[in-house]
Amino acid sequence: MAHNDQLKVHYKWMREALNVAESALDVREVPVGCVYVYQGKVIGRGFNRTNITLNGTRHSEFEGYDEIREKYKNFREILKETDLYVTVEPCIMCASLLRQLEIRRVFFGCANIRFGGNGSVLQVHKDLSPNAHDFNVKMERTYPSYPGILCQEAIILLRKFYLLENEKSPSTIVKKQRHLEMESFPKLDYDKYLNRDEFTDMFGKKYGYIYDGNDFIEFSDQGDIVNLQQDTGRKRQRIN
Amino acid sequence: MTIKSADIDYDKYIFYNEFQRIQPSQSMVRPDLEMYWVTSIEPSQSSLIIKLIKQKFQYTTGQTKHLKRFKKKLDVEKHVILDVAICPTSDIDEDKLREILKEGLNVQNISLLKTEIPTNKPFDRELNMEWSKRYWPLVWKGNPMVQELHESFKLFSRDTTMKYLEEISDISEKSTKDVPVVTMFVDPRTDTVKSIQEDERCDEDPMKHSIMCCIDDIAKKELKRRQLVKDDKEINSYLCLNYDVYTTHEPCTMCAMALLHSRIGRLIYIEESPVTGAIGEKSGCRYMIHISCTLNWKYECFRYMGNALPKRRIDPLVQI
Ligand SMILES: [Zn+2]
Numbered sequence: 001m002a003h004n005d006q007l008k009v010h011y012k013w014m015r016e017a018l019n020v021a022e023s024a025l026d027v028r029e030v031p032v033g034c035v036y037v038y039q040g041k042v043i044g045r046g047f048n049r050t051n052i053t054l055n056g057t058r059h060s061e062f063e064g065y066d067e068i069r070e071k072y073k074n075f076r077e078i079l080k081e082t083d084l085y086v087t088v089e090p091c092i093m094c095a096s097l098l099r100q101l102e103i104r105r106v107f108f109g110c111a112n113i114r115f116g117g118n119g120s121v122l123q124v125h126k127d128l129s130p131n132a133h134d135f136n137v138k139m140e141r142t143y144p145s146y147p148g149i150l151c152q153e154a155i156i157l158l159r160k161f162y163l164l165e166n167e168k169s170p171s172t173i174v175k176k177q178r179h180l181e182m183e184s185f186p187k188l189d190y191d192k193y194l195n196r197d198e199f200t201d202m203f204g205k206k207y208g209y210i211y212d213g214n215d216f217i218e219f220s221d222q223g224d225i226v227n228l229q230q231d232t233g234r235k236r237q238r239i240n
Numbered sequence: 241m242t243i244k245s246a247d248i249d250y251d252k253y254i255f256y257n258e259f260q261r262i263q264p265s266q267s268m269v270r271p272d273l274e275m276y277w278v279t280s281i282e283p284s285q286s287s288l289i290i291k292l293i294k295q296k297f298q299y300t301t302g303q304t305k306h307l308k309r310f311k312k313k314l315d316v317e318k319h320v321i322l323d324v325a326i327c328p329t330s331d332i333d334e335d336k337l338r339e340i341l342k343e344g345l346n347v348q349n350i351s352l353l354k355t356e357i358p359t360n361k362p363f364d365r366e367l368n369m370e371w372s373k374r375y376w377p378l379v380w381k382g383n384p385m386v387q388e389l390h391e392s393f394k395l396f397s398r399d400t401t402m403k404y405l406e407e408i409s410d411i412s413e414k415s416t417k418d419v420p421v422v423t424m425f426v427d428p429r430t431d432t433v434k435s436i437q438e439d440e441r442c443d444e445d446p447m448k449h450s451i452m453c454c455i456d457d458i459a460k461k462e463l464k465r466r467q468l469v470k471d472d473k474e475i476n477s478y479l480c481l482n483y484d485v486y487t488t489h490e491p492c493t494m495c496a497m498a499l500l501h502s503r504i505g506r507l508i509y510i511e512e513s514p515v516t517g518a519i520g521e522k523s524g525c526r527y528m529i530h531i532s533c534t535l536n537w538k539y540e541c542f543r544y545m546g547n548a549l550p551k552r553r554i555d556p557l558v559q560i
Contacts, residue, residue, distance in 0.1 A: 054479055055459035056501040057452065069445055076446070092529065093497035096518075097447060100494065100559055114536050117497075121533060124493055127525040131514045137557040139515070181333075 003204040004224060010107055011223030013037050013085040014149045018109075020045050020060070021087045021157055025164070027052060031157045034060040034086035036068060038078055044068035060086060061094040065101065079103055087154040089147065089193075092117035095124035099140050106145040109154030111188055118145040119193035146202055147193045148217045152185050187214045248393055250386065256398050258546035259508070262519055264528065266385065271358035271371055272534055277326040277337055278311075280351045286310070289324050292344035300327045306361045306384075308377040325376065329354055359535065392540060400431065401508060402548075404486045409510065409549045411438065412488045420552050421560055423450035423487040425458060425480060428505070434458055434483065439560075449560060451487065451495035455480065455502055478503045488552070490517035490543070492559040496529035500537055508542045510549055515556045519543075 013035055021033025024047040036044040046063025050056050061084065068082075069075045079101045084090075087109040090098060095117025098106060106118060106125065117124040126142040163180055190199060190211045199211040209229050210217055220226045248254070253261040281289055293300075293309070304325065311323040326337065334352060341350045357376045361384040362368045368380045408422040415422065421439040426432065437453035458479050482505035489511045491499070496518040499507060507519070507530065517523030519530060519541050530539045554560070 051477055053459055054462050054477055055455060056478065056503070057455055057498045065447070091497065091501075092527075092532070093494050093501060096492060096494035096497065096559075100447065100492075115497075115501075115533055117493075122525075122527060124525075129515050129524045130526075131522075131524065135515055135556040137515060139557075 008223035010149055011219055017085040017087050018153055020047050024048055031161050032060050032088045034064050034084055036064050036082050036084050038082040059094050061090055088112050089116040089118050089120055091115040092122055092124055099124060102140055103143050105143055107149050108147055109149055110151045144198060145193055148188050151216055155185055189214055243390055243393060255393055255396055259542045260545055262541040266363045269363060272360045273356040274359045275329040275354050276357045277329050278323050278353050278355045279341055280321050280323050283320055283322055285345055288345050296340060297327050306379055311377050405544055405549060408486050408488050412552055413550055419558055421450045421489045423454050425454045426484045428484045449495050451491055452498060455498055480504050489513055489560045490519050492516050493518040503537050504539050506540045510544045511551050513560050516559045
């Protein structure tokens with residue numbers, strides 16, 4: 001498949017994950033959602049259900065995994081050929097779950113600065129224990145993780161949730177926002193998550209400057225990248 | 241309670257020769273930096289800013305105990321200027337803060353910059369000086385590691401710990417499961433067992449590690465209870481807040497992080513998992529998960545090093 005067609009596919013599934021995430025708002029759960037895609041079909045989906053279940057481990061990835069293992073007897077084989085699209089970077093716990101399940105690839109929207117396990121805090125998706133050699137054992141295979149697909153949309157959804165919750169809560173302290181911020185977004189440091197080759201192999205050689213500039217990937221409604229290169233000689237810039 | 245120094249090994253962090261507190265060797269300690277808003281003022285404005293901080297940023301006093309609020313510097317004309325640490329940049333956006341400062345200091349021009357500040361304390365006086373020079377002036381009140389060890393020691397009961405470790409070790413010894421791992425959650429305030437679970441992994445679900453089973457069990461029991469008493473007003477969703485967790489084998493990354501999400505207080509394990517473990521300083525990928533997200537939550541960990549309990553070895557490749 002050409003890069004363009006591939007991208008349309010990733011765009012489509014991330015939209016689907018965002019739809020799942022949005023339904024969490026109705027039940028006052030943090031809107032993080034995911035879809036698991038196997039051979040061009042969604043085989044599992046879920047959103048975060050930590051409040052309803054009183055269980056801080058019921059993240060969307062676990063919800064989707066439970067659906068898959070209940071539906072397919074050979075789920076272990078299936079998962080090895082399955083891609084996950086999740087609106088927020090998997091936390092360290094879920095990153096380890098996905099590693100143990102030997103997922104094929106992960107695509108995520110925005111970074112999980114506090115708990116991220118695909119690069120923000122730890123790189124659970126690709127670390128190997130230096131002790132494995134001493135015991136002559138081979139660890140589960142690593143998986144690649146691609147950030148930034150519909151990143152801003154994922155953040156806006158989270159902001160919507162906190163705004164709604166703030167309106168419902170009586171306390172008003174300085175640190176709480178009162179309007180939906182749509183203009184400023186924290187930049188993604190791509191090199192925390194993947195190297196430049198991994199990025200250009202996935203998104204196309206001509207988009208290397210997005211990686212270099214830590215720009216957001218901008219999509220048309222058809223799922224084509226529409227970023228314009230602003231100046232070729234631009235140095236990497238970091239905000240914060 | 242008096243602390244007998246023979247009961248604590250300060251170099252290896254061992255209590256009663258048998259319980260090693262898992263924490264980084266001192267030489268490894270690095271600053272956990274957080275971005276703060278810093279404003280520059282004239283010395284004459286210092287009482288105004290102190291008042292303003294008291295009014296609007298009182299909540300930061302807990303997290304800034306180890307910091308000095310003010311940092312003296314000289315401007316180009318050798319005038320003394322004071323830099324003031326206000327609050328983490330993630331708490332408030334720039335425009336809003338400017339407004340607050342303009343109003344509080346009664347001036348039009350506010351200088352505002354972002355500065356990285358250590359959220360943890362260094363262990364010795366020299367490092368304290370180094371961090372103070374490099375990042376932000378820090379208060380020195382003696383070695384915080386000694387203080388931390390003493391705090392931890394006061395809350396550590398050898399008898400209670402051994403009682404629970406013997407119980408799970410017993411169950412593990414008699415277990416016929418493929419992976420004979422046993423975990424117990426205890427509420428230390430009431431000294432009651434909240435859940436005991438064995439590893440339940442099977443073909444239908446290979447991820448039922450014993451810790452995940454305990455968290456699930458506690459949540460389900462509480463849901464049931466709330467339905468029975470029709471009590472849905474309860475707000476606390478951290479059911480395992482500050483619980484003690486006893487487990488026979490050092491947990492994997494998933495389970496160690498599940499404990500962090502559940503906000504437990506302490507983890508005590510018997511056997512190390514050298515390849516898959518996520519707690520020990522030299523285990524697995526060296527994650528030390530219990531202190532990996534310290535801005536949000538951390539828990540204490542101990543490893544039992546004595547010989548009084550039988551140990552069941554498990555294939556090193558198995559995720560516990
Ligand atoms: Zn585990």
